[in-house]
Amino acid sequence: MKFIIGKDRKQAALFPVSLEESIETENEVRAIELFVNSLDLEKMGFKVRFPEGGRPAYHPAVLLKLFIYGYLNRIRSSRILEKECRRNIEMMWLIEQLSPDHNTIANFRKDNPDAIKRVFRATVQLARNFNLIGGKIIAGDGTKLRAQNRQKKQFQQLKN
Numbered sequence: 589m590k591f592i593i594g595k596d597r598k599q600a601a602l603f604p605v606s607l608e609e610s611i612e613t614e615n616e617v618r619a620i621e622l623f624v625n626s627l628d629l630e631k632m633g634f635k636v637r638f639p640e641g642g643r644p645a646y647h648p649a650v651l652l653k654l655f656i657y658g659y660l661n662r663i664r665s666s667r668i669l670e671k672e673c674r675r676n677i678e679m680m681w682l683i684e685q686l687s688p689d690h691n692t693i694a695n696f697r698k699d700n701p702d703a704i705k706r707v708f709r710a711t712v713q714l715a716r717n718f719n720l721i722g723g724k725i726i727a728g729d730g731t732k733l734r735a736q737n738r739q740k741k742q743f744q745q746l747k748n
Contacts, residue, residue: 607677607681608681610677610681611677611678611681616657616660617678617681620653620657620682621682623656623711624652624653624656627649627652627707627710629652629703632703632706632707632710633700633702633703633706634648634652634700634703635699635700636648646686646688646692648696650683650686650688651688651693651696652696652704653683654669654673654679654682654683654688654693655693655696655697656707657678657679666691666693666697667690670687670688670689673686673687673688
C-alpha cells in the first residue's frame with residue numbers, strides 16, 4: 589500500500605519559502621496589519637516614547653497586533669499567545685518573528701485598558717463606514733427568562 593511520505597527534516601531546500609509567500613493575500617492577519625498601521629497609537633493613548641537605556645521595549649503596534657489576533661482567534665491567555673508567537677506561522681508573519689514573553693503581553697493589556705477600548709471603538713467605526721453593521725440601538729427591558737425543557741413541562745400537540 590502506498591502512503592504519502594513527508595519531506596526529510598534534515599534536507600536543505602533549494603528555494604526556501606519566505607513567510608510572505610506562506611500567508612495568502614486574503615488572510616485576516618493582513619487586515620490586522622493594515623488596521624493597526626493606520627492608527628495613530630499615540631493619539632489613542634499608547635505610550636510610544638520610552639527613555640533610553642536598558643533593554644529596548646516592544647513597539648505598542650506589535651503588541652496590539654498580537655492582542656487583536658488573539659481576540660479574533662479566541663486566545664485570551666498571555667501564556668498561550670506567547671507559545672503561538674513561536675509556532676503559528678500567521679503570528680510570526682504578523683509580528684515579524686518577535687516573541688514577547690507572557691509578562692510583557694499581560695502588562696500591555698493591564699497598562700493600556702483605555703487605549704485598547706479606543707481601538708475597539710475604532711474597529712466599530714470602521715465597520716460602520718463599510719456598512720458591515722447597522723449601528724441601530726436595540727433596547728431591552730432587562731427581563732430575565734428561565735428556560736426549562738423537562739418532559740413534564742413540554743407541550744406537544746397530539747397526532748390524530
